[in-house]
Amino acid sequence: MTSSSTTSSSKGTAIALRGATLRFGAHLIWENLDLDVTPGECLVILGPNGSGKTTLLKVFLGLLPLSAGTITVDGRPPGRGSPTAGYVAQQRIFDPDLPIRGRDLVQLGVDGRRPGLPRTRASQVDPAIEAVGAAGYADAPVGLLSGGQQQRLRIAQALVGMPRLLLCDEPLTSLDPAAQEEIVGVIDRHRREHGTTVVYVTHEITPVADVVDQVLYVAAGRWAAGPADTVLTTQTLSNLYGTHIDVLRVGGHVVIVGEGHGH
Amino acid sequence: MSLSFLLQQPFAQHALLAAALVAVTCGLVGPFVVIRGMAFAVHGIAELAFTGAAAGLLIADNAIAGALVGAVVVAVLIATFGARQGERDSAIGVILAFGMGIGVLLLGYYQGFATAATNILFGNIFGVSGSQLVILLVICLIVVAVMGVYYRPLLFASIDPDAAEARGVPVGRLSLLFMVVLALSVTGAAQVVGTLLVLSLAITPAAAAQRLSASPLIVATLSVVFAVAAADGGLLASFQSNVKASVFITSVSFAIYVAARLAGPLVRDRRRRARPPVSRTNGGACHDQQQTPRSVPIHE
Numbered sequence: 365m366t367s368s369s370t371t372s373s374s375k376g377t378a379i380a381l382r383g384a385t386l387r388f389g390a391h392l393i394w395e396n397l398d399l400d401v402t403p404g405e406c407l408v409i410l411g412p413n414g415s416g417k418t419t420l421l422k423v424f425l426g427l428l429p430l431s432a433g434t435i436t437v438d439g440r441p442p443g444r445g446s447p448t449a450g451y452v453a454q455q456r457i458f459d460p461d462l463p464i465r466g467r468d469l470v471q472l473g474v475d476g477r478r479p480g481l482p483r484t485r486a487s488q489v490d491p492a493i494e495a496v497g498a499a500g501y502a503d504a505p506v507g508l509l510s511g512g513q514q515q516r517l518r519i520a521q522a523l524v525g526m527p528r529l530l531l532c533d534e535p536l537t538s539l540d541p542a543a544q545e546e547i548v549g550v551i552d553r554h555r556r557e558h559g560t561t562v563v564y565v566t567h568e569i570t571p572v573a574d575v576v577d578q579v580l581y582v583a584a585g586r587w588a589a590g591p592a593d594t595v596l597t598t599q600t601l602s603n604l605y606g607t608h609i610d611v612l613r614v615g616g617h618v619v620i621v622g623e624g625h626g627h
Numbered sequence: 628m629s630l631s632f633l634l635q636q637p638f639a640q641h642a643l644l645a646a647a648l649v650a651v652t653c654g655l656v657g658p659f660v661v662i663r664g665m666a667f668a669v670h671g672i673a674e675l676a677f678t679g680a681a682a683g684l685l686i687a688d689n690a691i692a693g694a695l696v697g698a699v700v701v702a703v704l705i706a707t708f709g710a711r712q713g714e715r716d717s718a719i720g721v722i723l724a725f726g727m728g729i730g731v732l733l734l735g736y737y738q739g740f741a742t743a744a745t746n747i748l749f750g751n752i753f754g755v756s757g758s759q760l761v762i763l764l765v766i767c768l769i770v771v772a773v774m775g776v777y778y779r780p781l782l783f784a785s786i787d788p789d790a791a792e793a794r795g796v797p798v799g800r801l802s803l804l805f806m807v808v809l810a811l812s813v814t815g816a817a818q819v820v821g822t823l824l825v826l827s828l829a830i831t832p833a834a835a836a837q838r839l840s841a842s843p844l845i846v847a848t849l850s851v852v853f854a855v856a857a858a859d860g861g862l863l864a865s866f867q868s869n870v871k872a873s874v875f876i877t878s879v880s881f882a883i884y885v886a887a888r889l890a891g892p893l894v895r896d897r898r899r900r901a902r903p904p905v906s907r908t909n910g911g912a913c914h915d916q917q918q919t920p921r922s923v924p925i926h927e
Contacts, residue, residue: 425793427792427793443795444795445792445793445794445795445796446793446794446795447794447795449793451789451790451793451794452790453787453789453790453793454789456787458786461661461837461838462662462786462841463658463661463662463836463837463840463841463842463843463846464782464786464841464843465841465842468841468842468843469786469787472779472782472783472786472787472790472791473790473794475779476779476780476782476783476791476794476796477780477783477791477794477795477796478779478780479776479777479779479780480775480776480778480779481775481778481779481844482778482779482782482843482844483844484842504841505841505895506841507841518787518790521790522790531793
């Protein structure tokens with residue numbers, strides 16, 4: 365456990381982890397993780413399946429306690445679920461019959477946690493719907509929309525409460541490159557305009573390569589953090605995995621060869 | 628006997644009131660049953676309400692109290708042990724079959740086995756007593772109150788549990804609360820249409836409503852209206868016949884569903900056709916070309 369002296373260094377940081385360790389039973393997810401994310405920064409969390417990326421977002425949201433170490437979000441330990449954090453969950457395609465329209469989905473981001481009957485107010489949701497370019501289909505049943513359209517509405521739901529922190533779990537999965545680029549553009553414009561701290565969990569750095577400030581790479585219980593150019597190198601990742609990994613840069617794409625093997 | 632004469636009889640008034648109370652209750656929980664994919668859970672709860680009713684008859688000569696206890700116990704067990712739908716359904720199937728067997732065994736010890744079994748399985752709306760009516764009223768008030776307070780967070784938790792949990796919605800506790808409310812509703816409905824036909828009030832009206840609208844409030848309203856129309860409409864139709872009221876209730880309910888399915892493409896999905904970019908793909912990989920945001924950074 366870290367002493368309280370670390371809290372002074374976490375003032376003015378959006379997220380601060382000190383010696384953060386998470387275990388499920390005997391299974392170690394990651395260990396002694398130190399991380400500082402400054403407000404308005406864009407953090408990208410990379411790593412193979414099962415390396416605890418989504419789990420880390422749940423720690424940021426206060427939904428999972430650390431096994432050891434400390435975490436502060438906006439200078440405080442996170443509560444259980446956060447009304448001030450926006451969260452875009454791993455994409456599930458909505459059922460076509462789901463009795464909810466796009467704007468109702470966004471409205472839940474405003475008042476979904478409060479008691480009462482659902483009421484959708486245009487004045488509360490329209491700005492967010494327009495910001496993600498979803499105005500043309502916000503009145504359609506969400507289940508009838510394409511994956512990219514559904515994803516924009518989820519992002520609008522996450523942004524509508526003007527969160528200080530936006531957490532996106534694989535927001536680009538199942539989208540083609542053009543749609544990925546647009547989604548990243550929408551989120552980054554919001555970040556620049558409002559100073560929102562943005563965290564992506566993703567498999568691939570390429571779609572977010574232009575917006576990332578810091579990369580956290582987790583694998584096999586270990587981690588490396590820093591600017592993309594220093595973390596995503598053959599040497600760093602080979603050290604991290606304990607086996608040879610090739611990092612190739614081809615025409616703006618970063619290809620990591622060998623990740624996930626021997627894991 | 629004329630209809631107006633019948634309507635003055637206490638047994639008929641009790642029956643109509645009981646049907647209306649049960650219909651409002653089921654109409655309110657129905658949309659959540661459909662969203663959460665719990666049709667089989669409803670059936671399972673109802674079947675085990677049968678077991679509870681048989682036990683209640685045998686122990687205290689009180690079927691509804693037994694059914695209530697049976698349903699709530701099973702609902703809490705389902706909520707506790709069957710979080711994932713696939714796992715849940717097989718667990719329900721296992722418990723349901725065994726529970727029904729126990730129910731038949733219990734009823735075997737009860738005098739008047741055949742009548743009791745038929746009444747529990749297929750409903751006995753004309754046998755609703757004043758005290759049962761009070762129970763149905765209390766159930767209805769509880770369900771209306773819980774739904775009035777928790778409709779919005781429950782909707783969030785049902786549609787997108789991960790996002791809801793991240794926002795601080797107590798998804799697990801709401802799930803448990805909903806299962807208890809569902810158990811109460813199913814027990815009430817079983818008094819009217821019987822445990823075997825509960826789905827006609829707990830699912831069909833909500834499923835019909837979903838075909839006609841995607842607005843959560845309109846779906847809730849339509850679901851209640853359809854349930855009341857089926858329950859009281861079916862009951863009125865049955866007054867002139869010797870056939871059990873459940874037959875008419877399930878028939879009206881089904882007719883509403885068929886009509887809604889036919890009308891659905893003209894009503895609910897109309898917006899979709901008015902806007903060509905809205906395409907439907909299962910993989911969701913389809914990218915819409917219109918609706919580009921105001922600024923898009925060009926990569927490469």
